[in-house]
Amino acid sequence: MTTTTSPQGRTELLRPDGSPVRVLVVDDEQSITELLSMALRYEGWRIRSAGDGQGAVRAAREFRPDAVVLDMMLPDMDGLAVLGRLRRELPDVPVLFLTAKDAVEDRIAGLTAGGDDYVTKPFSLEEVVARLRGLIRRSGAADRRSEPVLVVGDLTLDEDCHEVARGGDHIHLTATEFELLRFLMRNPRRVLSKAQILDRVWSYDFGGQANVVELYISYLRRKIDAGREPMIHTRRGAGYLIKPAVS
Amino acid sequence: MTTTTSPQGRTELLRPDGSPVRVLVVDDEQSITELLSMALRYEGWRIRSAGDGQGAVRAAREFRPDAVVLDMMLPDMDGLAVLGRLRRELPDVPVLFLTAKDAVEDRIAGLTAGGDDYVTKPFSLEEVVARLRGLIRRSGAADRRSEPVLVVGDLTLDEDCHEVARGGDHIHLTATEFELLRFLMRNPRRVLSKAQILDRVWSYDFGGQANVVELYISYLRRKIDAGREPMIHTRRGAGYLIKPAVS
DNA sequence: CGCGTTTCTCAGGGAATTCACAGACTTGCG
DNA sequence: CGCAAGTCTGTGAATTCCCTGAGAAACGCG
Structure with a gap:
């Protein structure tokens, strides 16, 4: 493939x-x-x-x-x-x-x-x-070149070994944080609404408050953007997006 | 497509x-x-x-x-x-x-x-x-060339990441400002009446004063035309239009 | 079972946004 | 020139939206 x-x-x-x-x-x-x-x-x-x-x-x-x-x-x-x-x-x-x-x-x-x-x-x-x-x-038929590593700016996410690093520094994420970041990184530079994120990252029977998304975005920022040029951005009234820090 | x-x-x-x-x-x-x-x-x-x-x-x-x-x-x-x-x-x-x-x-x-x-x-x-x-x-059938970026003169509006820039300078807009500008830019060089704008950009049950349009046009001008050749023009008694600044 | 970790709810605070109102200004016309 | 209709914009209040700390509940692992 x-x-x-x-x-x-x-x-x-x-x-x-x-x-x-x-x-x-x-x-x-x-x-x-x-x-x-x-x-x-x-x-x-x-x-x-x-x-x-x-x-x-x-x-x-x-x-x-x-x-x-x-x-x-x-x-x-x-x-x-x-x-x-x-x-x-x-x-x-x-x-x-x-x-x-x-x-x-x-x-x-x-x-x-x-x-x-x-x-x-x-x-x-x-x-x-x-x-x-x-x-x-x-699987045998697959093309080996298809990369399991997502890259946005200096941020990398390895889907195989579940490792995340920014600028060389390894970052520990919980399971939910990892999935949220993966979803963001698979859609770089695109605004994703809280509903989209909820539908995609949380299980289909989740019946809770939509502000878990805000909460986990806040967790991610603490780990990924802490003290650096921010990569996760809020579009008030629209959603969130990730993009390379151009600084 | x-x-x-x-x-x-x-x-x-x-x-x-x-x-x-x-x-x-x-x-x-x-x-x-x-x-x-x-x-x-x-x-x-x-x-x-x-x-x-x-x-x-x-x-x-x-x-x-x-x-x-x-x-x-x-x-x-x-x-x-x-x-x-x-x-x-x-x-x-x-x-x-x-x-x-x-x-x-x-x-x-x-x-x-x-x-x-x-x-x-x-x-x-x-x-x-x-x-x-x-x-x-x-959707699958779409033409790959169909662009999510509107361009009028040196003004660009990206519908995917909700970003606006003029002459390279990034401009921050609120949600309503963004929608208004998008409407203008999707109809460049055409006069749009305040009624049209109100019907199109505000929700159908909006019951407020019609002069919100004037207000938001004024906001947009401050952000987009400030200190530059103006692109947003008033046609007194008819409405507003946007067009490239020919200077 | 017990402890550390993770997930999630709740609520307060703060900031951004929307909008009404009113007065200033502009333009066209008699 | 002066007036009236139309337009612009400063002020401020109400609202919405977002962020985050604190703690409860669920989970996972030894």
């Missing part, structure tokens, strides 16, 4: 032949498949969705996806059975498991040994997209 | 084949659909409107719009249900949600996640048009 720059200025993954990456989404809750389809389409990927094991296998056969998002709780088949059938259709395709938080983690842990990955419900879209990008990038 | 310049000097979005962009407007208040239809037609777009979920789905099927404006409060169906049905008809079409101001915190969750956007009622037409243009521009 190679990367190109979309009209939005974001980089998207492509297959070696230049066609878009194909992702199959399998979940029985339609609201989830819709949410995921929408978000993944926006990444520039081609999406097919299925609501049960039967449909998943059928879709796998004819759609030939490059990656699969698979809920482990399906109505008609055991998750493992579905996985087995999928594997027979698509031996080398990476799978991102969706699982309930309290589900037996060791069983999943065993499954991910082959290079697959998983996220727990309720997830944030940034998380799903990031893991999927990682899986696709690392 | 490509951009062309109309005889009046405005740039409009077009589809790749040169036909006008199609937008579906869904709202149960007829006054709103009429207001929006009128404003969006003026952008050179082809408009269809629907007053309920049923009609929206039907219209989506046969009209095949490039974007949808969707009120989340419809009489016959839940907004999310309508959204789901629309998504099945038009998987890749961006949606601009209309929502009551106090409902924002409620359940916008996930709505803007796919690159969609929303505005709160009461909205200003400039806001709706601008967001819609943004959505259409960023």
Whole structure:
């Protein structure tokens, strides 16, 4: 796969032949498949969705996806059975498991040994997209040149090892801070509204106050902009944006 | 999509084949659909409107719009249900949600996640048009060349990062000032009456004095024309216009 | 289980923004 | 020249928006 720059200025993954990456989404809750389809389409990927094991296998056969998002709780088949059938259709395709938080983690842990990955419900879209990008990038067909490091000015964020540094100084971020910064850095120089940020960085069932965003922006500023030329800017009444400090 | 310049000097979005962009407007208040239809037609777009979920789905099927404006409060169906049905008809079409101001915190969750956007009622037409243009521009079908930067003389306005500069000097504007300037710059060399400006830049339920326009023009002049060749001109008894300073 | 870390709510304070009002000024015209 | 309509802008009040400290609750790890 190679990367190109979309009209939005974001980089998207492509297959070696230049066609878009194909992702199959399998979940029985339609609201989830819709949410995921929408978000993944926006990444520039081609999406097919299925609501049960039967449909998943059928879709796998004819759609030939490059990656699969698979809920482990399906109505008609055991998750493992579905996985087995999928594997027979698509031996080398990476799978991102969706699982309930309290589900037996060791069983999943065993499954991910082959290079697959998983996220727990309720997830944030940034998380799903990031893991999927990682899986696709690392899967055999992926172009190795596609970079896992985001750079804006002297600020760098490594999606692989979850490390952030500004001007050489390493910066420790919590999980939420990291995701927020990643979202900002994947959309440099663009104003992002608090609603957009909330929808993307917080999990889909978050029902809290929108001012967590303000709070976490404030945390990020303390760690990233402290004593330096600020990179995170407020556009009053519109949102926030990150851009290189031109000074 | 490509951009062309109309005889009046405005740039409009077009589809790749040169036909006008199609937008579906869904709202149960007829006054709103009429207001929006009128404003969006003026952008050179082809408009269809629907007053309920049923009609929206039907219209989506046969009209095949490039974007949808969707009120989340419809009489016959839940907004999310309508959204789901629309998504099945038009998987890749961006949606601009209309929502009551106090409902924002409620359940916008996930709505803007796919690159969609929303505005709160009461909205200003400039806001709706601008967001819609943004959505259409960023949607897959958009022409890569369509620029998010307005230029008049040495004055530039970037709609993505909400930045304005004249002759290289960065200028800070408030939200209202920004929208007013955007409206002026999208209609360069054309006289805009105070009534037009009020209808376009202020929200449709604004009940104040008409001289806010004068006030904000005065603010803009202080920031943009201060100590330079003026670009904002008064046509006494007619309105205002912006044009490059020829000096 | 216990402790440190992380996430999030709440509320106060401060600053920016919006807008009304009123008086000064400008322009066109009789 | 003087008037009237139209326009400009200083002042100030109300409001909105944003930032951040403090602390409660949830989490994670040994």
